[in-house]
Amino acid sequence: MTNTPLSVVLVSGGLDSMVSAALAREAGHRLLALSIDYNQRHVVELAAARRIAQALGAERHVVLPLDLSAFGGSALTDASIAVPKDGVEEDVIPVTYVPARNTIFLSLALGWAEAAGARDLWIGVNALDYSGYPDCRPEFIAGFEGLAELATRAGVEGSRFRIHAPLQHMTKADIAREAHRLGIDAGMSWSCYDPVGELHCGKCDSCRLRARGFVEAGLPDPTRYAEQPDTGR
């Protein structure tokens, strides 16, 4: 087992990072799963992260508390900003954007990777996020990979860190298909930004994109919604 590569996989509890982590496992990597409890209003996703880390056989799962609500600035961490429910806007960075979130999460993953001797980091950013969130763009991922070399002892000593973002150019339909192909239960994952008890709300951007993905993939949607999302465009 000693030659099996070790990866730190960011697992939010959502569908995307579940598929990203499953691809790391399919590539033959041993998994260290990292989730951040950032006081997100959809904290129920952390229960999903635990289910996923266990189902994928992660060697360790760290759920790291990090209260980003101290900074505010996002509907996901600031209770005074409402989660939009009127449909996905195009060409606008949504208020659900959390300032510098992926930079923070990748930095933490990098810290664990370096301490544990892992050189591979996996993050589930995808083409749909890319349209709205700056830190889901391929140039950001490439930029972080370059920084990792400058930032670490391992980098100085000649190691390279690889930041894998295998869903980068996939649509939600591609991702739903990928989950199906990998034989993992998409129902384990959680996408909703504004849960109604144990149910996905069905109205936030994240629910709409999730539901549309299953429809476009021609696959059954295992999600339990409080209100059935409108999957037309």
Added chain:
Amino acid sequence: MTNTPLSVVLVSGGLDSMVSAALAREAGHRLLALSIDYNQRHVVELAAARRIAQALGAERHVVLPLDLSAFGGSALTDASIAVPKDGVEEDVIPVTYVPARNTIFLSLALGWAEAAGARDLWIGVNALDYSGYPDCRPEFIAGFEGLAELATRAGVEGSRFRIHAPLQHMTKADIAREAHRLGIDAGMSWSCYDPVGELHCGKCDSCRLRARGFVEAGLPDPTRYAEQPDTGR
């Protein structure tokens, strides 16, 4: 006051970040002070950070808990790794290096800066750290500044973040002189990695470098050491 620039200053409680933050204030910036409670063994430095933030008139001081001991890999966060006491080694990355620490801290500062509308970040890395810690090197700071543009909404919308590391090319003696010139009490700051109650140990790298700085600057050292450091080279 509305045109006064707003800065996020990383304040560890140490002498370097105290001087860096004081330079931000001297430059006419309003200060948001950020300290990270990363379960460091020298947690007494956070009390120093509170004194410093208050003395510099920071508008807000956030002490963010972030338990990096979950990852281990450093003498500063892993109780099973001893803090070296035998003198400062040259050309070696010390075991007190915390994997990716400055990447993590700058990412958090960036998140707060973006949420608060600040565009300036200040960090107290210096030439002495540079000789040992990869994430204190000028190329790392420049790399992070480039990444900040790719990582944020503000960057996408055309704003630039500036990462100030004004001590980068200073020695500890320069920094001690700078504290003196700025009229701030160096005795407020805390450097020791392995405190003996309320006293600096006088034997860890950080105590040795601090003590040597005051000697070389020809200034009185306000620090209370458990054992007087050897300040010869």
